[in-house]
Amino acid sequence: MDALIDTPLEPVAPHDRAEERLVREDGVDARIAAVVAPVLEDMGYRLVRARLFDHNGLTLQIMAERPDGTMAVSDCEAVSKAVSPVLDVEDPVSQAYNLEVSSPGIDRPLVRRGDFEIWIGHRAKIETATLIEGRKRFKGTLAGLKDDTLILRRLDALKDEPQENNIPLASVASASLILTDELITEALKRDKALRAANGLADGTDDQDN
Numbered sequence: 001m002d003a004l005i006d007t008p009l010e011p012v013a014p015h016d017r018a019e020e021r022l023v024r025e026d027g028v029d030a031r032i033a034a035v036v037a038p039v040l041e042d043m044g045y046r047l048v049r050a051r052l053f054d055h056n057g058l059t060l061q062i063m064a065e066r067p068d069g070t071m072a073v074s075d076c077e078a079v080s081k082a083v084s085p086v087l088d089v090e091d092p093v094s095q096a097y098n099l100e101v102s103s104p105g106i107d108r109p110l111v112r113r114g115d116f117e118i119w120i121g122h123r124a125k126i127e128t129a130t131l132i133e134g135r136k137r138f139k140g141t142l143a144g145l146k147d148d149t150l151i152l153r154r155l156d157a158l159k160d161e162p163q164e165n166n167i168p169l170a171s172v173a174s175a176s177l178i179l180t181d182e183l184i185t186e187a188l189k190r191d192k193a194l195r196a197a198n199g200l201a202d203g204t205d206d207q208d209n
Contacts, residue, residue, distance in 0.1 A: 019046075019112045019113065019114055020112070021047070021111045021112055022111060022112060022113060022169050022170070022172060023109070023110070023111040023172055023173065023174060023175060024111075025049070025050055025051070028052055028092065028093065029050050029051055029052055031092040032050040032052065032060065032062075032087075032092045032093065033047060033050040034092075035083075035086060035087060035090045035092050036050060036062055036083045036086070036087070039082055039083050039086055040064055040079065040083070043078070043079065043082060044066070044067070045064045045065065045066055045067075045071075045075065045079060046064065046065060046066075046067060047062070047063070047064055048063040048064055048065055048104045048108070048109055048111055049061070049062075049063040049104075049109050049111065050062055050063070051063075052093060052097065056098070057096070057097070057098060058093075058095055058096065058097040058098070059097060059098045059099075059100055060087075060093060060097045060098070060099050060100065061100045061101075061102060062079065062080075062083060062099070062100070062101045062102075063101075063102055063103070063104055063109070064076075064079055064101065064102075064103075065103060065104055068194060069104075069118075069190075069194075070103075070191075070194050071102075071103035071104070076101040076102060076103070077101075079101045080099060080101040083099075083101070084099055087099070106177070106179060106183060106184060106187045107176060107177045107178065107179040107183070108176060108177055109174070109175065109176045110124060110172075110175040110176060110177065111175075113145070113148075113169060115175075116142060116145060116150055116169070116175075117145060119142055119177055119183075120142045120143070120144055120145075121141065121142065122141065122142055122177055122178075122180070122182065122183050122186065123139070123140065123141050123142075123155065123177065123178040123180055123183070124139075124140070124141075124142050124152070124175055124176065124177050124178060125137070125138070125139045125175070125176060125178055126138045126139075126140075126150075126152065126167060126172060126174070126175040127172075127173045127174045127175070128167060128171045128172060128173055129171055129172075129173040130171050132165060132166075132167055132168075132171060133162060133165055136173075138152055138154065138165055138167065139154070139155045139156060139178070140152040140153045140154045140155050140156075140164075140165070141153040141155070143164060145169075146166075148168060148169050148170065149166050149167065149168050149169065150166070150167045150168075150169055150172070151164055151165075151166060151167075152164065152165045152166075152167055
């Protein structure tokens with residue numbers, strides 16, 4: 001579910017210091033990310049995720065955003081035009097594929113420390129690279145951050161189990177928000193505030209990509 005602001009925004013200036021991603025790709029996805037991330041940074045965007053998967057043939061998905069978390073349809077088009085020739089030259093994928101550029105969406109991946117901070121109070125699913133208190137998969141409410149450790153309030157904890165888990169951010173292999181009514185309401189509220197900050201009229205012309 002990728003919510004995009006369909007009204008073109010003003011051109012973005014390259015940001016001086018992009019926050020490093022904590023969650024990164026491996027294998028061919030990592031090679032793709034290494035190619036496209038510098039292009040995005042030069043344009044003033046940042047990479048959220050690069051993923052090659054089998055959907056109606058081979059699809060290469062580039063998920064990107066502006067530093068403020070927005071991504072308009074016009075931004076997706078600009079990124080697609082910029083990364084396509086670079087991918088053709090660098091050729092990290094040997095097979096034919098369809099290129100898809102999208103926003104992170106409401107139930108977005110959490111890949112930077114700031115992503116976890118912004119969405120404290122909302123539900124997320126997390127998978128770790130190593131065992132944390134005997135498990136690797138978690139669902140819960142983002143309760144806060146202490147130093148470099150995420151505090152997750154468990155949704156499925158039994159009476160004799162810890163109600164919270166302390167998960168080192170360095171151990172997170174994948175994380176994403178869980179779609180809830182509260183998350184949708186908050187996302188729309190943030191979108192409205194960003195529209196106002198960018199001098200755009202409020203509206204309901206968002207669409208999926």
